[in-house]
Amino acid sequence: MGTDNLFKKRREDRKKRNFAFKSPKANSFLIVTEGERTEPLYFKGIKEIIQLKIGGAVEVIELPTIDIHGEGCSTGTLIERTDEIVKKANIMYQNVWVVFDKDDFEDFNQAIKSGMEKGYKVAWSNQSFEYWIYLHFNYSDAALHRHEWNKKLDEIFDQNKLKDGKYKKITRIYISC
DSSP: OHHHHHHHHHHHHHHHOOOOOOEEEEEEEEEEESOSSHHHHHHHHHHHHHHHHHHTOTTOSOOOEEEEEEOOOOHHHHHHHHHHHHHHOSEEEEEEEEEEEOTTOTTHHHHHHHHHHTTOEEEEESSOHHHHHHTTTOOOOOOOOHHHHHHHHHHHHHHTTOTTSSOOSOSOOOOOO
16 A cells, blocks of 8 residues: 555656757867866857858858867866766767866876767867967977967067967957958
């Protein structure tokens, strides 16, 4: 007699469950970065340019979905955070990118392996993201410390009269497209 009530209660609980359906979203990107500021601002600048270029066209079928998250954590933890973001997302992303600096984290190689095993695309810069930005202007294979890249970017920004002549963690460093 008591078990009948238990089964009815369980049946009612099952009816209340919400099953979220995630639809695959073609042309969608999730970019999760180690840095909380520089990398997200960089990719948001690219997103802005893409939306300006594509958004004004008459034959646009669908704008790409580009979501950017700056997490500010170590490489291994970044893979875990990416898992959480993907799990909580309302859509299934077609392209998931994880971006981080080489830094001195011991789990660097394991993070790359783990991310790739999960189907994520992995990108990293040696030694800092500022080096990546520097490569937009000049080729270099110099082994400089991260602070030296900021100085080099200051010189480039000054020479090219970008912003106020100083490199800052700004949204759009791109020369007019």
